[in-house]
Structures are given as structure tokens and as C-alpha cells.
Amino acid sequence: MARSSSIQLDSFELTLSEMENADLDALHALSLAVGWPHRAEDWQIVREMGRGVVARDAIGRVLGSAMWFDFAPDFTTIGMVITSPRLQMLGTGRWMMEHVLAQTGSRALGLNSTRAAKRLYQSLGFRAEKLDYQCNGEAISPPVVPLPPRTRLRALDQADLAEIAALDLAAYGAGRMPVLARLLNVSKGMALIRDGRIVAYSLCRRFGRGHVIGPVAATSDEEAIAVIRPHVADHAGSFLRIDTRQQTGAFPQFLAQSGLSVYDTVTSMSMRRAWLQGDGAQPSGGGPLIYGLASQALG
Ligand SMILES: CC(C)(COP(=O)(O)OP(=O)(O)OC[C@H]1O[C@@H](n2cnc3c(N)ncnc32)[C@H](O)[C@@H]1OP(=O)(O)O)[C@@H](O)C(=O)NCCC(=O)NCCS
Structure with a gap:
């Protein structure tokens, strides 16, 4: 019987869970997959300083991440937003960001956006302020x-x-x-x-x-x-x-x-009030x- 050389697979179902329970090596693998230089130790440090979520597939693999860092009582930065390359452009980034925005309520927000993420952040209401070199x-x-x-x-x-x-x-x-x-x-x-x-x-x-x-x-x-x-x-x-x-x-x-x-x-962007001073x-x-x-x- 002739075998087809292609197969149509179902798309993934993802579930959000707290980042604190995620395996550091899985987070490290995620950032490596998008070409980021972080070591597992660098993830450990950011994880201690902020809160975050991971997106897992049905068998628990980490395929997305997003973090937020509450500084002063009314200011938060957002970072470590990653979707695994094979799942990009399917709405995962927006879904994770909507969750982060719900968690951060009415706080003023700042983030440094890569080129890939700029359109996403703009459509969520972030305004570009300055370039970061x-x-x-x-x-x-x-x-x-x-x-x-x-x-x-x-x-x-x-x-x-x-x-x-x-x-x-x-x-x-x-x-x-x-x-x-x-x-x-x-x-x-x-x-x-x-x-x-x-x-x-x-x-x-x-x-x-x-x-x-x-x-x-x-x-x-x-x-x-x-x-x-x-x-x-x-x-x-x-x-x-x-x-x-x-x-x-x-x-x-x-x-x-x-x-x-x-x-x-990258582009420094903010929501609700201007972030950068001089x-x-x-x-x-x-x-x-x-x-x-x-x-x-x-x-
Ligand atoms: C940025 C990133 C998180 C977006 O995740 P995603 O799951 O692909 O995002 P979505 O599918 O929800 O797409 C959201 C919007 O961004 C757009 N977008 C996604 N990838 C893009 C890219 N490479 N270039 C331009 N726009 C892009 C989508 O078209 C979509 O816009 P639309 O809603 O107007 O159609 C993902 O590309 C990524 O992990 N990139 C590498 C790491 C990175 O740069 N992280 C951002 C740190 S600030």
C-alpha cells in the first residue's frame, strides 16, 4: 500500500501554569530554541525576582513563557516572553500576554520589545518610547x-x-x-x-x-x-x-x-504612563x- 509522505497532526492544546514549578532545564531549552543566551542560572535569578507562567502541552512540555516583575507598588516590567518556534504565529504570545495583563491589573507597565514582539505589544496598547542598544x-x-x-x-x-x-x-x-x-x-x-x-x-x-x-x-x-x-x-x-x-x-x-x-x-515600550526618565x-x-x-x- 502506498504511504503518504505527509501527515496532518492536530494542533496542540496548551495550559498555563505557574512558572515557579517549572523545570529550569525546560525553561533554558525554551530560550535556547529562540536563540537567547541565558544560562539555567540566569533563569534562576529572574525567577526569584518575578512571577511568571509557562504554557505546557498535554504531556507537560514547556512551550511558552511570560514573566512580570513588580517593582514599586505601581510599576511592573514584563519579560521572558517566549513561544516555542514551532508554535509561533498561532496566538500563544497574545494569550500569555493577556493573562499577564489580567494579573498586573491597573499597574503602569514597561517592557523591552524585540522586533518579533513589537506588533503584539502595540496591539495590546503599549507605546514605543526609546531604543535600547x-x-x-x-x-x-x-x-x-x-x-x-x-x-x-x-x-x-x-x-x-x-x-x-x-x-x-x-x-x-x-x-x-x-x-x-x-x-x-x-x-x-x-x-x-x-x-x-x-x-x-x-x-x-x-x-x-x-x-x-x-x-x-x-x-x-x-x-x-x-x-x-x-x-x-x-x-x-x-x-x-x-x-x-x-x-x-x-x-x-x-x-x-x-x-x-x-x-x-530592542524597543522600550510602556503602558498607562511614560516609563523612561532621561x-x-x-x-x-x-x-x-x-x-x-x-x-x-x-x-
Ligand atoms: C514574540 C513572540 C513571543 C510572539 O509569540 P507568538 O506566539 O508567535 O505570538 P502570536 O501568535 O500571539 O502573535 C501575536 C502577533 O504578533 C505577530 N507576530 C508574531 N511573530 C511575529 C514576527 N516574527 N514578526 C512580526 N510579527 C509577528 C503576529 O502576526 C500577531 O499579530 P496579529 O495579532 O496582528 O496577527 C514569539 O515570536 C517569540 O517567542 N519570539 C522570540 C522571543 C522574543 O522575541 N520574545 C519577545 C521578548 S520581548
Whole structure:
């Protein structure tokens, strides 16, 4: 009997369940399938900081994910939104996002959208604000740059948490003390000190294929360069990444000179109220700006 060379299979039935019970290796396999660099350990860290759902098929395989991170009482970022490639364009992303939106109620929302996701988020009511430049590569020993006048650099330690959280709040516009506490545990941090106070800070941790610098808050390009330069020097010759909204000026120039060229862009989007403060603008001598994201999911 002649056998047909094709077969029509039923489409999947998916069920949403809490992410906290999902196997880390299954989450890792999901992000690998869409080409993301996260390690299982990187999933572990985001999972500790937020809530999430996974979409499972009838035999429990994880084929989709979405997370949200409640920062201040009224602000949430959304991230780790993934549909397994073989199920894309069938409505899974929209279905998971509708669930996330129902969970986040009337809170103000921010997210960093890939090109593939932009249409989905726009149709759900998100508005584009700024581009975020993912800069990465093999770090090059950075040029020598003098510190800004009357400043000195030192390493951060746990006792600095409250002070960097206050600086970060001024730059970010929403308090994220628990996120900073968790990241400080797994990061090397640098502080720029003027008159005994921290005026700029940076963290750097293992992530994906190498290390990532972020978050970074500073009032000027010179301060931001001062706090990231030691991380670039530490990782010269290996893979390093930073996500920044600064497109022009001394800071992105320094990144390019350090081997961290623009690899990709994502679009920062918000719903209900504008999210970003001065990010991406030229520093005006006013308050601090976010020069480096904690991650695309955390903002
Ligand atoms: C983005 C992503 C989650 C969308 O998931 P999905 O299950 O395919 O989404 P849906 O089927 O619900 O599609 C939702 C909308 O997005 C559109 N869309 C989906 N994939 C797209 C793509 N690659 N390019 C452009 N538009 C796309 C669909 O056409 C649909 O629009 P419509 O409702 O106006 O027709 C999925 O493509 C993915 O996992 N991509 C890789 C990881 C990623 O980029 N995640 C987003 C992080 S911010």
C-alpha cells in the first residue's frame, strides 16, 4: 500500500501554569530554541525576582513563557516572553500576554520589545518610547580615562545597598531595592565617590556567554565611563555585554573603543504612563540617568 509522505497532526492544546514549578532545564531549552543566551542560572535569578507562567502541552512540555516583575507598588516590567518556534504565529504570545495583563491589573507597565514582539505589544496598547542598544563583543583593554574631578573609585559592598538604591530610584523612577539586593549578591560593583557620597554606580555579573554590565546609574558620561571602565578591563579578551539607551556622546564612543559594538536593538515600550526618565537623552547636569539596564527583562 502506498504511504503518504505527509501527515496532518492536530494542533496542540496548551495550559498555563505557574512558572515557579517549572523545570529550569525546560525553561533554558525554551530560550535556547529562540536563540537567547541565558544560562539555567540566569533563569534562576529572574525567577526569584518575578512571577511568571509557562504554557505546557498535554504531556507537560514547556512551550511558552511570560514573566512580570513588580517593582514599586505601581510599576511592573514584563519579560521572558517566549513561544516555542514551532508554535509561533498561532496566538500563544497574545494569550500569555493577556493573562499577564489580567494579573498586573491597573499597574503602569514597561517592557523591552524585540522586533518579533513589537506588533503584539502595540496591539495590546503599549507605546514605543526609546531604543535600547545591545552592545557586546570581546572586550578590549579600555583606553585610559582620567576620573572626573574630585572623585575616587571603590568597590561596592553589601553595606552600600541603601545608598545605591536611592541613587537608582532617582535615575530609574521606581524603587527596585529587592532587585538590586539580589544582583549585588552575584555581581562585582563599583562606586564613584565625591564628597563622601556615591554619585555613580555599576554592577557586573556572569550572564549568557560571558558577563553583563548593568545596572549603571550616573549623572554624566564621564561618571558612567569611570564606573564601567574597571569591568571592561577585568574582562578584556572575553565576552562582555551592556544594554544602554545612550546613542550618542562619549559613553557609546567608549563602548565602541572597548570592543562593545551595537549587536541588536530592542524597543522600550510602556503602558498607562511614560516609563523612561532621561534615558537616551544627553545628560543635562540634572539628576542621574540609567546608563546600563539590569537586563532586558528587568529594565
Ligand atoms: C514574540 C513572540 C513571543 C510572539 O509569540 P507568538 O506566539 O508567535 O505570538 P502570536 O501568535 O500571539 O502573535 C501575536 C502577533 O504578533 C505577530 N507576530 C508574531 N511573530 C511575529 C514576527 N516574527 N514578526 C512580526 N510579527 C509577528 C503576529 O502576526 C500577531 O499579530 P496579529 O495579532 O496582528 O496577527 C514569539 O515570536 C517569540 O517567542 N519570539 C522570540 C522571543 C522574543 O522575541 N520574545 C519577545 C521578548 S520581548
